[in-house]
Amino acid sequence: MCRRGVRGAGGGARAFVFSGTSPQRAALCARALADAGFGGVCLGTWHVMRPEFPRAAGAAGEGWVFGAPFTDPGRVSAGFVAAYRARHGVAPGRWAPEAYDAVGVVARALEGLDVTPGAVVRRPASTEYAGLVKPPRFTTSSGARSRGRCTSCTGRAGRGSGSSAGTTGCEPPARYSSERAGLVRLG
Structure with a gap:
């Protein structure tokens, strides 16, 4: 899970960056950060931008910002x-x-x-x-x-x-x- 991130969030961190590629792990981090009361900016990479992330993160995934090196074709x-x-x-x-x-x-x-x-x-x-x-x-x-x-x-x-x-x-x-x-x- 993202224990270090949650500890950092409790220590006054203003942002959290998830650099992994698993939407499920990112969702676990999102939920753990929300449970810890973290209110800072949460960032992830395009690898996480799949349907599994919002499904697993629920409300804890709201407001996350994802960077992508490509443009949405639509x-x-x-x-x-x-x-x-x-x-x-x-x-x-x-x-x-x-x-x-x-x-x-x-x-x-x-x-x-x-x-x-x-x-x-x-x-x-x-x-x-x-x-x-x-x-x-x-x-x-x-x-x-x-x-x-x-x-x-x-x-x-x-x-x-x-x-x-x-x-x-x-x-x-x-x-x-x-x-x-x-x-x-x-x-």
Whole structure:
């Protein structure tokens, strides 16, 4: 259970963070915190945002705040949800809007592009694309804003395994097709 958290709550803590992934354990913590009279902010991760948590926590789960690294597909665009459902027969799942944006920025970058390794690698970072969730931003592994250099293949720009000076080490796609990629145009 969350004995340390309950002890901390009794010791003047103003917030409680549940960092586990089990909705059942989070519910046990919520109930124990409520029983201890804790009135501070309670936080959890997206792993806990499943039906089991409110069922098991009951009133003790009210007001908990959950952080998630993805966007709720239903809150992004009704058009996206309808198009996704029409194409796949189910509602979009977690990460669907972010996946759509990733494919969208690459598709936009490849429009009319001379398909050479250097052009393919550099183009997405400088492509204007609004995205469903937000405009994609490319960064290096250190978190610095990318200047269109490839860092995904090797972690170091221009040093792919077996690459020669001046190349990126990335292999270009043979031919791009938005239909083959399953990209749905939204107006």
